[in-house]
Amino acid sequence: MLIEDTVLNLLRLAAVRLPEDVKAALRRAYxxxxxxxxxxxLENILENIRLAEExxxxxxxxxxxxxxxxxxGLGFRGLNSIEGALYRAARKAxxxxxxxxxxxxxxTNKNPGxxxxxxxxxxxxxxxxxxxxDITVLLRGGGSENACTLKMMDPSAGLEGVKEFVLDSVIKAGGKPCPPTIIGVGLGGGxxxxxxxxxxxxxxxLDEENxxxxxxxxxxxxxxxxxMTGIGPMGLGGNITTLAVRVEYAHRHPASYPVAVAFQCWAARRATARIYSDGRVEYLSHKI
Ligand code: SF4
Structure with a gap:
């Protein structure tokens, strides 16, 4: 029950209250x-966030x-019960x-509901x-998901090619992923x-340097x-289109240069908790 209850709390936190770093970034953007x-x-977004919490x-x-x-952790008691707890928490949430x-x-489009x-x-x-x-919950809407891109580039394209592709993806997405977005860039691997x-x-x-x-x-x-694209908040023009860009990378085959772009709308709904084997729970992403 401890995992299920904690995950239910995390799902509620994620859906209702944005993490402090995201709220700070939105206030700075304003x-x-x-x-x-x-x-x-941005004023409407901040008011939306306030009302959701209230x-x-x-x-x-x-x-x-x-x-x-x-x-x-391999020593965490109850490893074999985690998946069931996650599914039950999702249903309850x-x-x-x-x-x-x-x-x-x-x-079939059938929705189990x-x-x-x-x-x-x-x-x-x-x-x-x-x-x-450690459990992190991420809730991402269709607007963010549909804007994601991947390109298997020629290694000769280099970092200038990476920038061109990311920028092109952002321009093509325009206002659809509800900017200001967080842009995740994945480099390398396959x-x-x-x-x-x-x-x-x-x-x-958002407040940590790579x-x-x-x-x-x-x-x-x-x-x-x-x-500098001018897309702006909700795609209606302005100088804040992204709150932050975050890069993750892996080694790659010498002949491959994969670049992926993931979008996250302003409603960056994530929440993390740590559960100890003795039953203690710490919420790491939100002040509770
Ligand atoms: S704010 Fe995010 S989840 Fe909501 S409609 Fe826009 S893209 Fe979708």
Whole structure:
């Protein structure tokens, strides 16, 4: 029950209250936005966030599909009960928060009505030597998902080619992923690895520098370039199109240069908790 209850709390936190770093980035964006229409959009977004918290309702009607990212200590008691608890929490959350039932059969469109189905919620496992369990919940709506891109580039394209592709993806997406967005860029590995790294990059806190200096510079350069597009908040014009760019990378085959771009709308709904084997729970992403 402890895992199920904690995950239910995480799903509610994610759906209703954006993490502090995202709210701080949106407040900063409001200060920096020079376009009156863009500023108005940010004002509406901040008011939307305030009302959702006050009324304890989801911050957006599209509560997205659920992904769970786990870091499980091999010494954590109850490893074999985690998946069942995640599914039960997803079903309960759909009824109680409520979350919009967003999981449909690929071929028939049939909706089980509880946000579960084949491979949904998505569960990503990581194991380490330890005795606690970290669970991150990510809720992403269709507007963000549909803008994602992947390109298998020629290595000769280099970082200038990466920038061109990311910028092109942002311009093509325009206002559809509800900017200001967070942009996750996945580099290297293969097509699957780059795509998964781009999504994982969306989990990084917005107020932490990338520890790799090359990746940090790429993040800064892309942040500047994207905010020069003029797309602006909700695509209605302005100088804040992205809140942050986050890069994750892997080694690659010498002949391959995969680049993936994942979009996250302003409603960046993620929440993380750590559960210890002795039953203690710490919420890491939100002040409770
Ligand atoms: S892109 Fe995000 S903010 Fe826009 S409708 Fe979808 S979930 Fe909501």
């Amino acid at each position: 200060e920096l936005e020079g376009n009156p229409l863009g500023r108005l959009q 009324e304890n309702v989801p911050v957006c009607q599209d509560t997205g599909v659920i992904s769970f990212y786990l870091r499980a 759909t009824l109680e928060i409520p979350l919009r039932p967003n999981s449909v059969d690929f071929f 509880d946000n579960t189905g084949r491979y949904l919620p998505y569960i990503s496992w990581g194991l380490f030597n330890g005795d606690y369990l 097509a699957d690895i780059a795509t998964s790294l781009a999504k994982r990059a969306l989990l990084k806190p 520890p790799n200096e090359d990746a940090a510079k790429l993040e800064r350069d892309l942040y500047e370039l994207i905010n």
